Amino acid sequence: MADWETVKLPKEMVQKIEEFTESQYAKQLGFTSKSQVVVTAIRDFISHYSDYMSYLELVDVTDEVVKIMDHKLDSTIEVKINKKIGGTFCQKHHSVQCEHTEFVWLIPRFQGVLKRFPKVKAISRPMTEEDFLLDAEQDIASLIQTKKGRTMARKIKELLDKI
Numbered sequence: 001m002a003d004w005e006t007v008k009l010p011k012e013m014v015q016k017i018e019e020f021t022e023s024q025y026a027k028q029l030g031f032t033s034k035s036q037v038v039v040t041a042i043r044d045f046i047s048h049y050s051d052y053m054s055y056l057e058l059v060d061v062t063d064e065v066v067k068i069m070d071h072k073l074d075s076t077i078e079v080k081i082n083k084k085i086g087g088t089f090c091q092k093h094h095s096v097q098c099e100h101t102e103f104v105w106l107i108p109r110f111q112g113v114l115k116r117f118p119k120v121k122a123i124s125r126p127m128t129e130e131d132f133l134l135d136a137e138q139d140i141a142s143l144i145q146t147k148k149g150r151t152m153a154r155k156i157k158e159l160l161d162k163i
């Protein structure tokens with residue numbers, strides 16, 4: 001028989017695990033105890049993590065940006081919190097859902113940052129046209145905070161006025 005050790009879990013989480021374990025669904029799958037559910041969940045988490053660990057490396061977590069080194073692409077990727085979209089956004093894939101956005105949600109340091117953005121959630125849907133526009137809007141907003149960006153905006157406006 002396996003040796004067991006005790007690990008503390010938040011009460012609320014244990015209640016949810018209990019509810020799941022007692023459900024018809026869990027019984028049908030063959031779960032018979034809370035420990036079995038937890039062990040399965042952790043195994044799944046570790047295998048998920050090790051998939052990413054083979055090629056994604058955390059570089060830094062700053063205010064609203066997570067920098068990741070992607071060894072498969074051999075480049076640094078930025079994933080940003082996008083408050084308007086209410087999720088995380090990968091600058092490389094221009095997407096709310098890719099391996100990079102999935103990876104950041106596994107990072108405890110990022111979870112710490114997220115406490116300041118309670119409305120931001122992991123999004124699991126394809127990018128919509130509205131997301132694209134909101135993202136472009138945010139890019140422009142940060143761009144015009146720089147002198148170069150303001151000059152560019154003025155030139156664009158001059159061009160648009162001629163149309």
Ligand SMILES: [Zn+2]
Binds near residue numbers: 090098099100
């Ligand atoms: Zn990505």
